[in-house]
Amino acid sequence: MSEPEIKQPVYLCDSKGRLNSQSVGWSRHPLHTCNLRGHTGRKKKWNYWCVNDDKRLFSVTLSSVDYLGLAFTYFLEFDTKKFTEQIIAIPFARGCTLSENVNGDITFKNKSIALSFTEDRGNTRIHVDSRAFGGNALSADLLVERPEGHETLNVVIPWSKRRFHFTSKQNCLPAAGTVSIGNETFSFRKENTFACLDFGRGVWRYSSFWNWAFCHGVRDGHSVGLNLGAGWTDGTGMTENALCVDGRLNKISEDMLFHYDPSDLMKPWAIKTKSSKRIDILFTPFYERLGRTNALVLKSELHQLFGRFSGTVVADSGESIELENLIGAAEEHRARW
Numbered sequence: 001m002s003e004p005e006i007k008q009p010v011y012l013c014d015s016k017g018r019l020n021s022q023s024v025g026w027s028r029h030p031l032h033t034c035n036l037r038g039h040t041g042r043k044k045k046w047n048y049w050c051v052n053d054d055k056r057l058f059s060v061t062l063s064s065v066d067y068l069g070l071a072f073t074y075f076l077e078f079d080t081k082k083f084t085e086q087i088i089a090i091p092f093a094r095g096c097t098l099s100e101n102v103n104g105d106i107t108f109k110n111k112s113i114a115l116s117f118t119e120d121r122g123n124t125r126i127h128v129d130s131r132a133f134g135g136n137a138l139s140a141d142l143l144v145e146r147p148e149g150h151e152t153l154n155v156v157i158p159w160s161k162r163r164f165h166f167t168s169k170q171n172c173l174p175a176a177g178t179v180s181i182g183n184e185t186f187s188f189r190k191e192n193t194f195a196c197l198d199f200g201r202g203v204w205r206y207s208s209f210w211n212w213a214f215c216h217g218v219r220d221g222h223s224v225g226l227n228l229g230a231g232w233t234d235g236t237g238m239t240e241n242a243l244c245v246d247g248r249l250n251k252i253s254e255d256m257l258f259h260y261d262p263s264d265l266m267k268p269w270a271i272k273t274k275s276s277k278r279i280d281i282l283f284t285p286f287y288e289r290l291g292r293t294n295a296l297v298l299k300s301e302l303h304q305l306f307g308r309f310s311g312t313v314v315a316d317s318g319e320s321i322e323l324e325n326l327i328g329a330a331e332e333h334r335a336r337w
Helices: none
Strands: 043-052 056-064 068-077 083-091 106-109 113-120 123-133 136-144 153-158 164-181 184-188 194-203 207-219 222-230 242-245 248-251 256-259 269-273 279-295 298-314 320-336
Touching (some): 043 136, 056 113, 056 136, 056 184, 068 113, 068 279, 083 123, 083 279, 164 207, 164 242, 194 207, 194 222, 207 256, 207 298, 222 279, 222 298
Antiparallel strands (some): 043 056, 056 068, 106 113, 113 123, 123 136, 136 164, 153 164, 164 194, 207 222, 207 320, 222 242, 256 269, 269 279, 279 298, 298 320
């Protein structure tokens, strides 16, 4: 499979809101301006952030599907499996203004939550305040760093001229800060904390399915991260698969196979490249997060599993890298939206 690498700034859409054919490809840095227009009711936009160390995980998202917005945040302690989540539905996505560019500022505030993702000298500051997070007040203040030259996965998936999606998947980003819940404050230190961004802008088909997996950590003194997907990209000629080693992106132009038991998602998952041995890993979950939305025309069921990844990956250089218990997540998502 040959996927074009984009090296210059480009608009995702043409003047009529259709897919700009020159935007189809992938890049090592965000170069797309997601100038979505028209397609009333079909546009999907989200910014998902996940920050974790080896003991706990914090996540916050702002999303819009045109006719509905969602703001949600959650916190998971790995040892105790204590999980707290707040989900806020926003009718007609009022106030959910999501930027056209990956590094654009985003703010949202209503009576339940205030959140912002703002640029700070090339880095991103995440701030969340809520008075009703599992019965406690929540305050999160985290700074995600983007080391100079750090490469990320940015790719356009083209179903057709009228149905398409751009995603920026960024992992291995050092992060630090605090999350306070009630009277307890959790500190994240840059030495052992990584952040992951899932930025999405597109015009989707009504029915969709995907698997997604990501992990990141340090192995033998090197930072290693994976982004792997299947289902939604199948048959498009593009993938969202990549390996990041010490900030260098290794694009994988090969479909992934996700082998797991749909009746028991807590069993280990085998994730492999379809035709080679570039990716051969085992994902062992330790917690399942279930997200369901049923709002008339929108129905979504998400099974997001958190756990550890072990196995073998092969870099562009041919070097084989052994992974051992890297923290990450894998998910199954079905939606009519």
